[in-house]
Amino acid sequence: MAPAPRADNRLPLVLDAAARLFAEKGYGATSMRDIAGAVGMLPGSLYYHFASKEELLVAVYEEGVRRIKAALAPALAQPGDPWQRLENACAAHLAGLLEGSDYGQVVIRVRPDDAPDVAPRLVALRDEYEHAFSRAIHDLPLPPRTDRRALRLMLLGALNWSQTWYRPGKDSPQALARRFVRLLRDPMEP
Amino acid sequence: MAPAPRADNRLPLVLDAAARLFAEKGYGATSMRDIAGAVGMLPGSLYYHFASKEELLVAVYEEGVRRIKAALAPALAQPGDPWQRLENACAAHLAGLLEGSDYGQVVIRVRPDDAPDVAPRLVALRDEYEHAFSRAIHDLPLPPRTDRRALRLMLLGALNWSQTWYRPGKDSPQALARRFVRLLRDPMEP
Amino acid sequence: MAPAPRADNRLPLVLDAAARLFAEKGYGATSMRDIAGAVGMLPGSLYYHFASKEELLVAVYEEGVRRIKAALAPALAQPGDPWQRLENACAAHLAGLLEGSDYGQVVIRVRPDDAPDVAPRLVALRDEYEHAFSRAIHDLPLPPRTDRRALRLMLLGALNWSQTWYRPGKDSPQALARRFVRLLRDPMEP
Amino acid sequence: MAPAPRADNRLPLVLDAAARLFAEKGYGATSMRDIAGAVGMLPGSLYYHFASKEELLVAVYEEGVRRIKAALAPALAQPGDPWQRLENACAAHLAGLLEGSDYGQVVIRVRPDDAPDVAPRLVALRDEYEHAFSRAIHDLPLPPRTDRRALRLMLLGALNWSQTWYRPGKDSPQALARRFVRLLRDPMEP
DNA sequence: CATGAATGAGTATTCATTCAT
């Protein structure tokens, strides 16, 4: 029996594999066997690191939200035109969602109620990154009585749903972000 | 007048049950046992009506798209202001998506690749109802060079993603539709 | 593939196998695989007949109590000397416990809390057969103020514990019953 | 004077935890993880102290028999009425069985064949404490030809089975012992 | 039209145990 190449910390590998598979196939369609196989472990061995499949999902979600927020942060920190800031934030979010880290994709793709026992924790994590957008929208110079909540829901919905139709190579996340924000900003009367 | 349903035909009941369960719990989380139980049948008996779970999903999807298109039709047929027409179409779509027929909800909730063998057919069905929106958007009086495709994707994404955050009783589909369309239409400069 | 010899009702076979294995090895040490293997089924197939391992145990217990009560009935129905009636009841119980039906042995051997979810039902079943002894002891002509409850507990304990030390071939159930009852009945002063 | 326990020796803690858990939940239902967790160790660490779960059980059993015999000794050493001696021995045994040391409870609760590899050693240990009762019964002034072996089996069975029905707070071990012995000793004719 | 009985492959999870460090 060949001694396993004891890389000393295979937990991150497990997390990476789970993130990749959850992002690709979804939570329900990914088995613990799949994940274990992807890192050359036996299924039972995963339980040394995570108490359950749901806890493993939480760990991926947490890392996903951390990365989304990290990607958003530089865009939101920029001084200058608030519309430009929003566009950059959208571009960063789309980039993560569509082409970037598997972790971020999981946060958008996997519905909290796929893992009922931890659903509230997943929802709370989602709320965290949405909060970042609230602030960017709050800073926008808008006509009085504009419904900023509806604006946030609309924009985030448009961004997140793009996972459904996006095919890499056609539009870039940056280009999409620009188009979406322009549609909101520019007057529509011909 | 609808043709009188043959009294001994339980197929529509099966379809209804499947639609309800797929809409509530998702495709993967619904078992053939669940569906059979909901109509007082045994699991094996479903296979008299449908060759597989995936075919059953296709049938629900087909009916779902038919209903979405039927709900959209009157709104789209209205003469007069194209923006108002679009708003009405959005309201109709949201109503079906959020509170209306289980069938319509399935079309939005269930991802085609949850049923890989029939995924292309599901995608084609989705395209059908999206096409209705294309026309409504085409009719809009817009400044030249407006990206109508992006507009459609943005609007549909915002609408469809609402299944994620919508809680009945707070906002009505009609009110949401109005707000979303207004955000697009009205100038954003304060 | 050879067509399974469709004996038309294999459920009783499953029950028999479960009873035998539970009696021999105990509940915890018997796996659903063991039981399925004993009747030439696949493990999953058992779940067509029983919703869970615990429900299977309940079914065995129910049959076990039925048999114990059936074995007790003729002894208890006998007219004549109540001491003789008690002795016969003990003999019948011991016979079932030690050499008779696997079902009866399960009732004594398997502790209700081995199957926590159904433990109350198992306890209720145990109470049923103990009740038969209560009546036999009630009929005994005893000195006033004799503690009949203690007598029942003592006698039943002595009988049931015999599963622990009994080796077939040495003492017969009948002989044991006679000896136990005599020890209670005959005066101990030399 | 007991030799001062070396302060850094956690083996007795492990033994205590195992005894408690085996007594509470049974041998099969207690995992090495449970035991390790109860003393703040990791499962693997137990194997420094015990070669296997079965050896751990043997150690608990040995301590259990030692304690049972120690509890019995003073009662058996008493001069005077042999019936009173027996009653005291029963009371001591019941006290250990029902409310006293976890170790003693394990000896009664855990069946030797739950741990097949060490079963003979467990049986031998059980025999040790039963031997103490043999002597007490041998001393009883009984009519000739009384079956003393049956008397021992009956009494011990009654005592040991009490673990099944005993609920603390209702009867005290002492009271039970008195009642059981009285039932044997006093004439039953009214 | 539908059932009753079963299959076979799969699911997440648990367990006693090992061993290099």
Added chain:
DNA sequence: GATGAATGAATACTCATTCAT
């Protein structure tokens, strides 16, 4: 003395599906 990481085998259970009746 004990840990961290893993193994390998087992466990109860679920699922879509089949097919003779």
